[in-house]
Structure formats: structure tokens, C-alpha cells
Amino acid sequence: MKKPLQKSKIPDNKVFVIRELREAYLDKYWHSHEEYQLNVILKGRGTRYIGDHMKPFKEGDLVLTGPNLPHVWRCDNAYFDAESTMETHDIVIYFPESFLGKDALQKEEFAEIGKLLHMAGRGLEITGQTNKVVIKMMKDLVNQTGVTSIIGLLEILNVLAHSSELEPITQMDYKSNYTAHEKDKISEILEYVLKNFNQKITLQEVASLANMSESAFSRYFKTRVNKSFSDFLGDVRISNARKLLQDExxxxxxxxxxxxxxxxxxxxxxxxxxxxxxxxxxKKDIREAFNN
Known part of the structure; x- marks a missing residue:
């Protein structure tokens, strides 16, 4: 894989970046970057993998991630078919810790936002009424410019900072300590599994992909992903099953x-x-919730 997976998302002449993207599928590669990221999926479905946590995603998925927290929103395999007409739509905001200026988050006025950004180190899923409010604010922010756009971002962060509808995503003991080369290797492994999980996958196959012996790969994978390869593969399959169980x-x-x-x-x-x-x-619980 030649694609660089760690780079700045923000030009030198910008305080932050907001992008509204409509594409055939989302970026399928496991990656990280130095900026905070607030991302909402407006159209598209697949599997969201952040740090050591995996979960199906669909429309309305809203997540704040902290710097250098590896992540990928990988669309279902059907999106990658050559004849597919499926589309995705998302809005993503990138901003650095210093977007308010050096040491601004240490000031009393920004204490709550500082706490929010600290929590974002584990990734935060935004749910409930806060989800609906912030999505609308992000849609509005797309069309704002200048100082008004900075105020808009601060208003979003202020809403999040005072919400009780934020759920940490990764385990408390999760740590991301990959080198750029290791991210590239892990990305290739994850992409292989997410593409082929519905077939038989052996430890020998993925170890060969990483140019390692089975025992060396098992140790390597567990220390980088915080779980064994068999547990990870099981999580991928269960994540897919949860989506399919919604189909009557x-x-x-x-x-x-x-x-x-x-x-x-x-x-x-x-x-x-x-x-x-x-x-x-x-499946029964899903049906009952839908009917109610």
C-alpha cells in the first residue's frame, strides 16, 4: 500500500477545515492524523473501527475522535462493486488543539471544552438529542465563512462539552503507538479481513500477508490492536451479523x-x-423497537 496514512488535514492559512463529501464510498484505509475530527455519516453503511472498538455504522453516526486515534469507516463490500450505484455522504470537521491559540484551553473560559477534547482521546459517540442538534449545526457550518465559521465551531463544541449523551468508544487502557510503517501494515490486514470476513480466513493467511510466522504475527497483532486476531475476526463477523439481523x-x-x-x-x-x-x-428486539 503506497498511500500515506498520516498527514496534516489543515492548510497553514486555515484555523480549521470542514468538508462535505459525496463519494461512491468512504476512505477504506485505517489511518490517523494529528487533528481532532468530528464526523457525521449522512448516507452510507458499513463497519466503523476506532482504536480497539468495532461497530456497524449507518446514517446519523456522529463521532468525535482525538489526535492520532486510528480509525476507519469502511463501507459494506457492495459499495466497492464495479457496477455499484451506491453513494455516501458525510460532513467532517478537522481542527487542531491549538485552533484557539496557544494555551487557550488552559484558560478558565475554555475549561469545559478542554475536558471534552481530553475525553475525545478515547473517541466519543454522540447520541440522543445532542446528535440531532449537532448534525443540524454541522450542516449550517458548511455554508459559513470567516469569523462566523469559527464561532459556529465553538458553539458545536460548547454543546458537546455540556452534553451527557456522549459515549466513550475505546477501552480506557487503549493506547495507539504505531509507527507510520506499522499503520500501513495493520491497514492492509484490516482491509483484507473486512473484505473477506464472510469466507474462511486462517491465521496462516494473514501472517503471510504480514510476512511473519504465525506465532510472531499473533503477538504483533495483539499488542497493536489490543485483542487477538481470532477475537478481532469474530468482532468483524458479529458486526456484520448485527446489520443483517435488521433485515426481516x-x-x-x-x-x-x-x-x-x-x-x-x-x-x-x-x-x-x-x-x-x-x-x-x-432480531426480535429490533423488530419490536421498530414497530414502537
Whole structure:
């Protein structure tokens, strides 16, 4: 993979950057950058992987990430088909810690925003009414310029700083300590798994991809991703299953095999271990929530 995965998102003549993007699919590569990032998905579905956490994403997914926290919003495989007409739409804001000036966050007036940005080091999912309010503010901010745009960003951060509807994403002990080369290697591994999870994937395959022995790869992967490769692969498959279970036309067996599980019993066990309920109970809860 030749693509550089760590670079500044903000030109020298800008305080921050906001972009509204409409593309066939989102950037599929695991990456990080020095800026804070506030991102909302307005159209598109797939798997969101931030730090050591994985979750399906869809319209309305709103997340604030801190500097150097690796992440990727990878669209479902269908988006990458050559004949696909599917599209994505998102708004993303990048801003540095110093966007208010040197040491500004140490001042009393910005204490709450400073706390918010500290929490963003783990990634924050924004839910509830705050989600709706901030998405509208981001849509408005796209069309603002000059000092008005800076005020708009501060208003968004102020809303977030005083909200109780923020959920930390990564584990408290998660640490990102990859070199640029390691991010490139991990990105290639993640992309391979996210593309092929519904097929049989062996440890030998991915170790070969990383040019390592199986034992060396297992140690390497766990220290970088905070979980074993088998746990990561299971998480990818469960994430896909959670999306498929929302489709009333698919039965549990179809979801099981389309998500890459070898047997229905294995699927049921792994799903209950991770989600706390059986796939059937999960599907029932989704149906009841939708009908209400």
C-alpha cells in the first residue's frame, strides 16, 4: 500500500477545515492524523473501527475522535462493486488543539471544552438529542465563512462539552503507538479481513500477508490492536451479523453463513458472548423497537 496514512488535514492559512463529501464510498484505509475530527455519516453503511472498538455504522453516526486515534469507516463490500450505484455522504470537521491559540484551553473560559477534547482521546459517540442538534449545526457550518465559521465551531463544541449523551468508544487502557510503517501494515490486514470476513480466513493467511510466522504475527497483532486476531475476526463477523439481523427477509441461518461463521451453534455462542443475547432475541428486539 503506497498511500500515506498520516498527514496534516489543515492548510497553514486555515484555523480549521470542514468538508462535505459525496463519494461512491468512504476512505477504506485505517489511518490517523494529528487533528481532532468530528464526523457525521449522512448516507452510507458499513463497519466503523476506532482504536480497539468495532461497530456497524449507518446514517446519523456522529463521532468525535482525538489526535492520532486510528480509525476507519469502511463501507459494506457492495459499495466497492464495479457496477455499484451506491453513494455516501458525510460532513467532517478537522481542527487542531491549538485552533484557539496557544494555551487557550488552559484558560478558565475554555475549561469545559478542554475536558471534552481530553475525553475525545478515547473517541466519543454522540447520541440522543445532542446528535440531532449537532448534525443540524454541522450542516449550517458548511455554508459559513470567516469569523462566523469559527464561532459556529465553538458553539458545536460548547454543546458537546455540556452534553451527557456522549459515549466513550475505546477501552480506557487503549493506547495507539504505531509507527507510520506499522499503520500501513495493520491497514492492509484490516482491509483484507473486512473484505473477506464472510469466507474462511486462517491465521496462516494473514501472517503471510504480514510476512511473519504465525506465532510472531499473533503477538504483533495483539499488542497493536489490543485483542487477538481470532477475537478481532469474530468482532468483524458479529458486526456484520448485527446489520443483517435488521433485515426481516433473512433468517438466522442465512445471517450466520453470510457473516462467515462455520456453524449455527458457533454463531449463536459467539453472538451471545459478545452481545449478551442470542441472535434470535436480538432480531426480535429490533423488530419490536421498530414497530414502537
Amino acid at each position: 427477509d433473512l433468517n438466522i441461518s442465512q445471517v450466520c453463513f453470510e457473516s462467515g461463521f462455520p456453524t449455527l451453534s458457533n454463531f449463536n455462542k459467539q453472538f451471545k458472548d459478545r452481545i449478551g443475547k442470542t441472535p434470535l432475541a436480538y
